[in-house]
Amino acid sequence: MTSWRNWGGNVVASPVQVRHATSAEAVADAVRAAARAGLGVRVAGSGHSFTPLVATDGMLLHVDGLSGVVGVDRERNRVRVLAGTPLHVLNPALQRLGLALPNLGDIDRQTISGAIATGTHGTGTRRQGIAAAVTGLTLVLADGSTLECSTEREQEVLAAAAVGLGALGVVTEVELACVPAYRLHAKECSEALSDLLPRVQTEADTHDHLDLHWFPHTDRVLVKRNDVVGPRQGPPPLAPWRARLDDDLLANRVFEVINRGAAALPASVPVVNRATARVLGAREFADDSWKVFCSSRKVRFVESEYAVPRHAVEAVLAELRAWFDRTRAPVPFPVEVRFIGADDVWLSTAYERENAYVAVHQYHRMDPRPLFEAFEAIVAEHAGRPHWGKVHTLRADRLRELYPRFDDFRAVRDRLDPGRRFTNAHVRHLLGD
Ligand SMILES: Cc1cc2nc3c(=O)[nH]c(=O)nc-3n(C[C@H](O)[C@H](O)[C@H](O)COP(=O)(O)OP(=O)(O)OC[C@H]3O[C@@H](n4cnc5c(N)ncnc54)[C@H](O)[C@@H]3O)c2cc1C
Numbered sequence: 398m399t400s401w402r403n404w405g406g407n408v409v410a411s412p413v414q415v416r417h418a419t420s421a422e423a424v425a426d427a428v429r430a431a432a433r434a435g436l437g438v439r440v441a442g443s444g445h446s447f448t449p450l451v452a453t454d455g456m457l458l459h460v461d462g463l464s465g466v467v468g469v470d471r472e473r474n475r476v477r478v479l480a481g482t483p484l485h486v487l488n489p490a491l492q493r494l495g496l497a498l499p500n501l502g503d504i505d506r507q508t509i510s511g512a513i514a515t516g517t518h519g520t521g522t523r524r525q526g527i528a529a530a531v532t533g534l535t536l537v538l539a540d541g542s543t544l545e546c547s548t549e550r551e552q553e554v555l556a557a558a559a560v561g562l563g564a565l566g567v568v569t570e571v572e573l574a575c576v577p578a579y580r581l582h583a584k585e586c587s588e589a590l591s592d593l594l595p596r597v598q599t600e601a602d603t604h605d606h607l608d609l610h611w612f613p614h615t616d617r618v619l620v621k622r623n624d625v626v627g628p629r630q631g632p633p634p635l636a637p638w639r640a641r642l643d644d645d646l647l648a649n650r651v652f653e654v655i656n657r658g659a660a661a662l663p664a665s666v667p668v669v670n671r672a673t674a675r676v677l678g679a680r681e682f683a684d685d686s687w688k689v690f691c692s693s694r695k696v697r698f699v700e701s702e703y704a705v706p707r708h709a710v711e712a713v714l715a716e717l718r719a720w721f722d723r724t725r726a727p728v729p730f731p732v733e734v735r736f737i738g739a740d741d742v743w744l745s746t747a748y749e750r751e752n753a754y755v756a757v758h759q760y761h762r763m764d765p766r767p768l769f770e771a772f773e774a775i776v777a778e779h780a781g782r783p784h785w786g787k788v789h790t791l792r793a794d795r796l797r798e799l800y801p802r803f804d805d806f807r808a809v810r811d812r813l814d815p816g817r818r819f820t821n822a823h824v825r826h827l828l829g830d
Contacts, residue, residue: 403444405699412457419462421569429541431456442511446786449823480510480568488687496575500524505691510568515786516560520735521606528559529740533572539818557809560744581623581689582631587677590618601736610731614667617674631683649695656760663727701788702756703781704746710753716775730758743802746782793829
């Protein structure tokens with residue numbers, strides 16, 4: 398028995414079998430072997446989810462050996478990629494083809510199949526989450542057979558499996574609708590939250606991608622505005638030394654020291670946050686989209702993130718701010734706010750709803766529970782839908798109320814995995830038996 402741990406360190410599992418598949422046939426063999434041994438199967442991507450989706454005491458199946466672009470449809474700007482392809486491999490590969498994903502989150506360590514399975518998203522009211530770009534999937538089902546779904550065939554399976562929580566089968570290939578490669582002009586600066594909030598909806602619609610990082614116990618927010626520019630427009634990319642200084646030294650090393658201090662002396666957090674917020678610098682540059690979206694995150698944390706209807710975001714932030722004022726809770730990490738347009742993927746947090754996303758984080762050496770409990774109580778009043786990969790406590794009865802196609806998803810699950818080969822305790826909580 399080996400043990401498995403997620404990136405955040407808050408989920409540990411002891412699978413009785415661990416397999417690394419390097420082909421679709423090896424995936425099918427593994428699933429059949431699990432069936433013979435009566436083991437449940439959970440697939441691991443890069444382990445960047447904070448919820449126990451991957452945890453299993455049965456078979457843990459890694460798909461990291463399934464990596465690379467295997468097909469390009471030049472006319473439709475579509476690519477087929479192996480499921481375990483990490484985004485940091487996919488993005489430069491797409492660039493070489495003159496293509497890009499329409500939107501990305503803020504890191505690139507996830508596999509494409511792991512990213513879509515939980516509804517990973519970036520920001521932009523005219524953009525959608527990564528799973529909305531999925532136009533086809535190849536799945537290995539519980540009996541080891543293969544099912545192809547796409548926008549042309551088995552459409553209901555596609556609508557369910559694009560954000561599938563690993564509960565329908567093992568994805569071996571993903572087809573993605575890309576866009577021509579594009580560049581972004583990034584403008585980052587610190588502003589007063591109280592000035593920004595009254596115009597945050599307009600700001601979100603004015604810019605292609607708006608991303609806010611508000612430091613608890615302060616009125617300061619780091620505002621990132623990214624807008625699409627043409628090939629020769631905008632300022633130059635960040636000099637390599639500046640990128641290293643910002644991302645490696647300040648965002649990671651110095652921030653780690655700040656967080657260790659916070660863990661040792663929690664009462665200092667409000668003062669430290671005010672000092673951190675005061676030194677937030679401004680910067681402006683343009684670069685390839687994926688280089689602007691993604692940065693490196695080395696300071697470990699755990700996170701909870703909820704999608705709320707976009708016009709609820711001001712109320713959610715006001716209530717969160719009142720809670721911080723009341724409790725002086727030691728939270729050194731900023732609260733992140735993003736926006737996303739609606740899509741039609743059944744279990745997407747943005748299913749038929751324009752959302753604001755509010756994410757709270759806690760340093761991994763500090764207790765996240767008071768923050769997460771208070772946050773969950775606040776967003777519950779605003780029809781909050783939890784990010785499937787980030788800490789939450791919702792169960793099937795509440796999730797059914799939040800997702801109009803919840804029972805349709807369950808019907809597809811009944812058809813594809815009647816014996817619940819791909820269910821663990823957490824998935825059972827989420828979807829029911
Ligand atoms: C530092 C950090 C930054 C993050 N930033 C963002 C962000 O900007 N936006 C955002 O929305 N989220 C973000 N996340 C969350 C992250 O994108 C999701 O949790 C994502 O699902 C992780 O992908 P993974 O490859 O690590 O998958 P894992 O966490 O390993 O797995 C996730 C799910 O996918 C399933 N799965 C994986 N591969 C397959 C397959 N081939 N077939 C079937 N099921 C499969 C697993 O069983 C599991 O259910 C961040 C997380 C971290 C730790």
